[in-house]
Amino acid sequence: MTYIPTSPKERDEMLKVIGVQALDDLFEDVPEKYRFPKLDLPPALTEMEALLQLSDVANANENVRGDLICFLGAGMYHHYIPSVVDHMLRRGEFYTAYTPYQPEISQGTLQAIFEYQSLMSALTGMDVSNASHYDGATATAEAVSLAYAQFRGKRKKVVMSPSLHPQYRAVVRTYAQGMGVETAGDNESDFGLSNEAFVHQVDENTCLVIVQYPDFFGRVYDYTQFIEACHAKGALVCIVANPTALAMFKTPADMGADIVVGDGQPLGIPMWFGGPSVGFFTTRKSYVHKMAGRLIGETVDNRGQRAYVLTLTAREQHIKRERATSNICTNQGLLALATAIYLSVLGKNGLKQVANLCYQKAHYAASELGKVAGYHVKFTEPFFHEFVLECPKPAAEVNAHLLEHGILGGYDLSQDYPSLTNHMLIAVTEMNSKEDIDALVDVLSEVNHG
Amino acid sequence: MNTPANLKYAKSDEWFDPATGKVGITDYAQNQLSDIVFIEIFVEEGEAIAVGTAIASVESVKASSEIYAPASGKVSAVNKDLPNKPEVINTDPFGSAWMIQLEGATEGDVMDASAYEKHCEERSH
Numbered sequence: 001m002t003y004i005p006t007s008p009k010e011r012d013e014m015l016k017v018i019g020v021q022a023l024d025d026l027f028e029d030v031p032e033k034y035r036f037p038k039l040d041l042p043p044a045l046t047e048m049e050a051l052l053q054l055s056d057v058a059n060a061n062e063n064v065r066g067d068l069i070c071f072l073g074a075g076m077y078h079h080y081i082p083s084v085v086d087h088m089l090r091r092g093e094f095y096t097a098y099t100p101y102q103p104e105i106s107q108g109t110l111q112a113i114f115e116y117q118s119l120m121s122a123l124t125g126m127d128v129s130n131a132s133h134y135d136g137a138t139a140t141a142e143a144v145s146l147a148y149a150q151f152r153g154k155r156k157k158v159v160m161s162p163s164l165h166p167q168y169r170a171v172v173r174t175y176a177q178g179m180g181v182e183t184a185g186d187n188e189s190d191f192g193l194s195n196e197a198f199v200h201q202v203d204e205n206t207c208l209v210i211v212q213y214p215d216f217f218g219r220v221y222d223y224t225q226f227i228e229a230c231h232a233k234g235a236l237v238c239i240v241a242n243p244t245a246l247a248m249f250k251t252p253a254d255m256g257a258d259i260v261v262g263d264g265q266p267l268g269i270p271m272w273f274g275g276p277s278v279g280f281f282t283t284r285k286s287y288v289h290k291m292a293g294r295l296i297g298e299t300v301d302n303r304g305q306r307a308y309v310l311t312l313t314a315r316e317q318h319i320k321r322e323r324a325t326s327n328i329c330t331n332q333g334l335l336a337l338a339t340a341i342y343l344s345v346l347g348k349n350g351l352k353q354v355a356n357l358c359y360q361k362a363h364y365a366a367s368e369l370g371k372v373a374g375y376h377v378k379f380t381e382p383f384f385h386e387f388v389l390e391c392p393k394p395a396a397e398v399n400a401h402l403l404e405h406g407i408l409g410g411y412d413l414s415q416d417y418p419s420l421t422n423h424m425l426i427a428v429t430e431m432n433s434k435e436d437i438d439a440l441v442d443v444l445s446e447v448n449h450g
Numbered sequence: 451m452n453t454p455a456n457l458k459y460a461k462s463d464e465w466f467d468p469a470t471g472k473v474g475i476t477d478y479a480q481n482q483l484s485d486i487v488f489i490e491i492f493v494e495e496g497e498a499i500a501v502g503t504a505i506a507s508v509e510s511v512k513a514s515s516e517i518y519a520p521a522s523g524k525v526s527a528v529n530k531d532l533p534n535k536p537e538v539i540n541t542d543p544f545g546s547a548w549m550i551q552l553e554g555a556t557e558g559d560v561m562d563a564s565a566y567e568k569h570c571e572e573r574s575h
Contacts, residue, residue: 323507
């Protein structure tokens with residue numbers, strides 16, 4: 001389709017209709033000196049010069065692929081991404097396509113979303129998955145919208161675990177204030193860092209309880225009894241899950257969760273500069289009519305051939321309008337596809353292997369670091385691939401020293417948890433070799449002595 | 451278009467049966483909505499409702515619509531089967547697709563069948 005702008009003749013006709021002589025007359029209200037101000041810009045560069053300059057800027061970054069050994073996680077993780085993921089993503093049919101507003105003509109896009117949904121349902125154990133959200137934090141906030149709509153606004157409280165990602169909690173608060181929903185539970189000074197102490201906050205006014213699995217500190221809990229206690233008060237429970245960990249541990253569905261969300265970044269998406277990412281959202285069939293976004297289904301056409309259709313979009317704003325569960329139903333189509341490709345390439349056993357490597361290496365790192373004088377692994381609960389390390393000095397100082405040795409240290413927990421001064425959150429993935437971990441141990445021993 | 455003479459009709463396409471107190475949506479409304487896939491009834495048994503209260507939300511493959519009470523009164527029954535088979539709103543709008551039943555009902559601004567037919571005709575032009 002060629003884009004044809006107006007012809008000079010058509011333009012003149014339009015100007016005549018609105019009663020002006022020339023196009024410039026339309027800009028009369030803008031003072032002449034502001035119409036084309038002299039911009040203080042350097043002279044234009046040739047392509048060759050521009051490329052050189054941009055390369056210089058890009059090379060000033062230190063990346064985790066060659067420059068730095070990475071032990072930073074806290075929601076974004078350094079995993080290996082098979083090259084086929086990028087290769088498939090860059091196909092024009094996927095790369096340039098926008099959301100299918102005339103959906104049935106976009107069978108490839110629909111199939112991609114269908115596969116993604118099927119994989120997410122399998123991973124979480126839940127009945128249905130929508131086509132995705134922006135990231136884990138916004139998917140979590142959408143769980144609040146679902147719960148709020150489920151109780152038709154009659155329950156106005158959301159209880160969050162203190163060990164739910166601090167940034168997720170901040171996003172939930174932003175969404176909740178617009179809905180007139182109060183948040184509770186995550187006050188560290190009242191409930192400490194326990195994963196269950198705040199359960200007493202759950203009452204008959206609570207629409208949703210949100211916990212993380214593994215939690216922000218990497219700890220793995222079986223929430224089964226906790227969920228039963230929440231259900232006894234009539235509240236729904238949302239588990240924010242790390243998808244890699246789900247390959248290894250009991251599924252949130254088996255624990256009785258009503259909604260399972262999370263960030264899909266560990267599944268084939270680079271850490272980039274902290275985003276973009278993709279948020280997955282899964283729930284039980286009984287809540288599907290309150291789920292934001294769209295649902296793709298597989299069916300057969302009038303010739304008996306396999307076909308994909310938009311089975312459920314009623315929650316979207318173009319149908320439900322002001323009564324929609326959510327007005328942010330944009331899905332992260334391309335990145336959802338990345339996770340689907342990643343999962344398909346790895347397969348069930350491949351993902352288990354990744355999870356197992358992360359688990360084993362993280363436990364090796366924790367046990368070695370625990371032996372270094374001045375350092376202490378904070379929690380004793382089972383953990384996945386992250387753990388809290390107490391340091392002899394503020395985490396920022398320790399990290400500065402690590403960076404001098406080419407090591408990106410753990411997340412400084414004192415930023416979010418006043419009681420965790422001198423604590424950092426160390427993430428270990430399959431990308432960390434034994435040598436990397438030993439190097440971390442060596443440099444940290446120096447920090448203690450220095 | 452079917453408009454039983456024994457019923458009363460609201461401008462917003464709900465019917466009210468003065469004999470039984472039952473409330474539903476009209477044949478005209480179900481036809482406008484097309485294939486209905488979902489209904490959620492908002493009110494509960496024992497609840498006192500006013501004329502114009504949103505009592506349910508109906509969704510079809512192409513639209514979503516709120517259903518309003520054509521009369522006031524106390525809800526004496528809710529059709530709990532309906533959410534399990536919303537398609538009967540298309541096939542039997544005046545029968546098994548009743549939504550709620552009112553007790554001690556007072557009609558709102560409702561029309562008889564012929565006035566409602568005229569109302570529908572005017573809108574289809």
